[in-house]
Amino acid sequence: MIKPISKAIVPAAGLGTRLLPATKSQPKEMLPVGRKPVVQYVVEELQAAGIQEILIVTGRRKRAIEDHFDSDPQLASALEHAGNEVRLADLAYLEEAVRFFFTRQSLPLGLGDAVSLGARFAQGDDCVVALGDSIISGSDPATSLRAMMKAHRELGAAAVVAVETVPEADTHRYGIVSVSGSEPRPGEAAIMSDIVEKPPAGTAPTTLAVAARYVFSPAIFDSLARTAPDPFGEIQLTDAIRMLIQSGQPVYAWLLAPDQRRYDVGNFESYFHTFIDFVLADERYGDAMRKYIKEKAGEL
16 A cells, blocks of 8 residues: 655745845745735645645744744633634634644755755655745645645656746746656646756746645655755755656656646745735635725726
């Protein structure tokens, strides 16, 4: 019987310099998007996919992330005594049967280094990696991740990497994937032939960009241990995946479902877009915000 995937690593140690001064003392993963911080969306997606243990890799000045996922009986009791059922429901993410673990990346040595800190946590099992500053939206945000986990087990993969199609002009901002044969269709895996981190403008081989969700076998940790730092002294997860491909291990690309979109909260423009889209879609405040924006647009 194939052992189900139950562990996930959430890298959340980045400095967030492109979001200063908002991130001077506030982790970018804790910036609000609508009524929740960014990283809560990530955790809720993992919970919905059946993940039972989550390791969050933090950094300096990021204790707020640990506090957010710590139970608070005093707060819950105060809300219960006040009869505030709506606010109690907003804390439901703390009631899920998920265990949280935390470790710190003391130096900013890259995403690959952050993931490598989860080797002992994974304990030789397959695991998910979900970036803590990237939200997957959709009617069911966990759809693709559940399918990726299933495909990973059935295919005996070393890695299954979520991808999305981006404009050619934006390819220099992402890890870009090449596949053997036809590009993947939603719901199907395509064997990856190469992956490159942020290719110079005009040189990207495809428009398939890595979409912040991965399923790995334990082989990724061996690959990370053998990955040389880039010119900036950072260990790139992309380089470790490329090493898996070059060593002949099966690595697959998985295109996000048609109704899904990756939101990368990495700079102010993308953060503002994310906030606006999620507020407008909010079941509690969306109607009022749409009305407000229409009124403001009429004043311009």
